[in-house]
Amino acid sequence: MWKCFNFALGFHSRERPIGKHLSSPIHSMSSQPRMLPEDEYNQKLVSNVHPADWVNPTPSGKYNLVVIGAGTAGLVTAAGAAGLGAKVALIERQFMGGDCLNVGCVPSKAIISAARVAAAVRDAGEFGVNVPPGTEVDFGKVMERMRKLRSDIAPHDSVKRFAALGIDVYLGQGSFIDSSTLTVDGTPLSFSKAVICTGARASAPPITGLDKVPYLTNETLFSLTELPKRIGIIGAGPIGCEMAQAFASFGSKVYLVESAPGILIKEDPDAAAIIREHLDRDGVKLLCCGKDLELSPGETGGIRLRVESEGKGYDIEVDQILVAVGRAPNVEGMALEKASVEYTKKGVTINDKFRTTNKRIYAAGDICSPYQFTHAADFMARAVIRNTLFFGRAKHSALVIPWCTYTSPELAHVGLNPSDAEQQGIEIDTFTQPMSGVDRAILEGKTDGFVRVHVRKGSDEIVGSTIVAENAGDMIGSLSIAMTQGIGLGSIANCIHPYPTQGEAVRKVGDLYNKTRLTPRVASIMKRLIAWQR
Numbered sequence: 001m002w003k004c005f006n007f008a009l010g011f012h013s014r015e016r017p018i019g020k021h022l023s024s025p026i027h028s029m030s031s032q033p034r035m036l037p038e039d040e041y042n043q044k045l046v047s048n049v050h051p052a053d054w055v056n057p058t059p060s061g062k063y064n065l066v067v068i069g070a071g072t073a074g075l076v077t078a079a080g081a082a083g084l085g086a087k088v089a090l091i092e093r094q095f096m097g098g099d100c101l102n103v104g105c106v107p108s109k110a111i112i113s114a115a116r117v118a119a120a121v122r123d124a125g126e127f128g129v130n131v132p133p134g135t136e137v138d139f140g141k142v143m144e145r146m147r148k149l150r151s152d153i154a155p156h157d158s159v160k161r162f163a164a165l166g167i168d169v170y171l172g173q174g175s176f177i178d179s180s181t182l183t184v185d186g187t188p189l190s191f192s193k194a195v196i197c198t199g200a201r202a203s204a205p206p207i208t209g210l211d212k213v214p215y216l217t218n219e220t221l222f223s224l225t226e227l228p229k230r231i232g233i234i235g236a237g238p239i240g241c242e243m244a245q246a247f248a249s250f251g252s253k254v255y256l257v258e259s260a261p262g263i264l265i266k267e268d269p270d271a272a273a274i275i276r277e278h279l280d281r282d283g284v285k286l287l288c289c290g291k292d293l294e295l296s297p298g299e300t301g302g303i304r305l306r307v308e309s310e311g312k313g314y315d316i317e318v319d320q321i322l323v324a325v326g327r328a329p330n331v332e333g334m335a336l337e338k339a340s341v342e343y344t345k346k347g348v349t350i351n352d353k354f355r356t357t358n359k360r361i362y363a364a365g366d367i368c369s370p371y372q373f374t375h376a377a378d379f380m381a382r383a384v385i386r387n388t389l390f391f392g393r394a395k396h397s398a399l400v401i402p403w404c405t406y407t408s409p410e411l412a413h414v415g416l417n418p419s420d421a422e423q424q425g426i427e428i429d430t431f432t433q434p435m436s437g438v439d440r441a442i443l444e445g446k447t448d449g450f451v452r453v454h455v456r457k458g459s460d461e462i463v464g465s466t467i468v469a470e471n472a473g474d475m476i477g478s479l480s481i482a483m484t485q486g487i488g489l490g491s492i493a494n495c496i497h498p499y500p501t502q503g504e505a506v507r508k509v510g511d512l513y514n515k516t517r518l519t520p521r522v523a524s525i526m527k528r529l530i531a532w533q534r
């Protein structure tokens with residue numbers, strides 16, 4: 001049955017703003033939101049995701065499902081439920097597509113692709129390809145390309161498309177009147193079930209002077225049209241590291257400030273260390289263990305950034321600051337109290353079946369989960385449809401959620417790492433294949449990194465994996481499949497991979513596991529068997 005259910009979802013599932021931070025504001029919440037610069041591409045984007053001439057429908061009776069927020073979680077929930085015959089309303093106060101399309105995955109990966117081209121040109125000499133000196137990055141064009149691609153993708157998430165799927169799309173702020181009614185700009189919508197998919201936004205960390213200077217977040221970064229000569233990026237998590245490397249490849253002087261002793265602190269330290277080495281090589285100045293960070297207006301029109309890092313004081317002037325630390329859940333303005341929906345500063349409280357403290361109301365995506373990824377929002381939404389409409393029992397804890405940081409090389413992970421395993425009392429065996437032993441990586445000149453797989457001790461059951469490699473994000477998929485389908489590491493070794501590919505590294509880890517099965521006893525039996533055949 002759930003296979004048909006996933007088929008019904010197929011027509012949406014694309015794996016695809018607020019404060020004084022807006023040096024180039026992109027929106028207002030109450031009126032028509034704007035995306036700067038207002039060129040032909042952003043006009044096309046907005047005409048798809050928040051058309052100015054859209055007239056909200058008039059509700060006709062009770063909805064099976066009202067979905068608040070039209071980011072990935074909301075779009076997948078609405079499309080899936082409507083595809084299965086439910087009467088659905090979808091409410092969005094700003095841009096359909098949410099963060100991912102407008103100010104997250106899509107624009108960031110578009111500019112990372114340009115940064116990779118810039119890095120390839122920079123390194124072309126190593127391949128015997130001589131590029132004329134003085135080759136420059138046209139940042140204006142990089143951003144224009146990004147805006148064009150984003151607007152090309154936008155119809156997929158558009159108001160028109162979702163209305164054509166039979167969904168009542170309401171543009172406006174959704175808030176609860178009571179436990180079974182919502183209102184959008186004064187129009188009451190009564191529901192049998194509701195799903196809160198309102199996502200998260202960049203949070204303003206308590207940094208001295210942050211309120212006295214203009215700064216960028218992911219909500220405004222992609223509106224830049226000029227390359228900052230010097231940029232200070234606060235936070236060396238995935239977004240901070242990705243953007244630091246991209247801007248350094250474009251030619252900015254990048255200062256990456258992090259209060260922890262290293263970058264990407266949720267990852268295995270040796271994996272993060274490889275990324276750190278690459279950031280360093282690409283010219284990013286990393287200021288780790290940053291203490292007493294202070295921002296103030298600079299003397300030459302920029303922003304003065306003072307910080308102590310590893311015992312040394314820095315006093316730098318930069319042209320832009322990007323704050324990339326922490327996310328705050330969008331819980332405000334929904335009158336959650338009126339519907340008895342509890343929340344904390346981490347977001348809406350749910351049980352393992354995605355239900356909030358009101359039994360009619362569920363939540364999915366960044367608003368309720370520590371796994372803040374588009375694919376996670378997508379699969380939470382699928383689970384929520386089952387649980388709301390079909391008495392399903394899909395659980396948050398059952399989701400196997402991989403993730404990837406799109407630096408060069410990429411760093412991808414799924415399942416447990418050694419410290420998680422220790423905490424959970426799970427004994428593991430670990431197998432690691434360095435990329436320097438993989439022919440394709442050697443031929444591409446990209447040998448930094450490894451594929452590491454953890455199995456439950458004494459078995460080949462995969463419990464986790466970390467990959468650092470050029471296409472780690474693509475490679476982790478095969479390990480996620482193995483984990484969800486119960487395919488052991490030994491079986492991966494038996495699967496023929498094309499030569500030469502980076503994916504062979506995963507098979508080679510399987511070979512490493514199989515070698516451990518050749519115990520001295522098994523080896524001696526095999527030797528005797530072969531001798532007997534002579």
Ligand SMILES: Cc1cc2nc3c(=O)[nH]c(=O)nc-3n(C[C@H](O)[C@H](O)[C@H](O)COP(=O)(O)OP(=O)(O)OC[C@H]3O[C@@H](n4cnc5c(N)ncnc54)[C@H](O)[C@@H]3O)c2cc1C
Pocket residue numbers: 017068069070071072073074091092093094095096097098099100103104105106108109172173174175197198199200218239330332333334364365366367371372373374375376377406
């Ligand atoms: C710079 C950046 C890069 C990223 N890159 C990746 C990546 O490469 N891969 C990946 O998997 N993830 C990435 N992410 C994370 C990804 O964007 C989010 O996990 C995903 O967008 C979450 O989807 P969502 O539906 O939960 O929330 P959102 O996308 O935030 O959507 C929530 C929607 O709800 C609307 N809303 C809020 N309150 C109300 C209300 N009261 N009434 C009506 N509407 C409301 C908002 O306007 C918004 O449109 C990135 C994020 C950022 C910031």
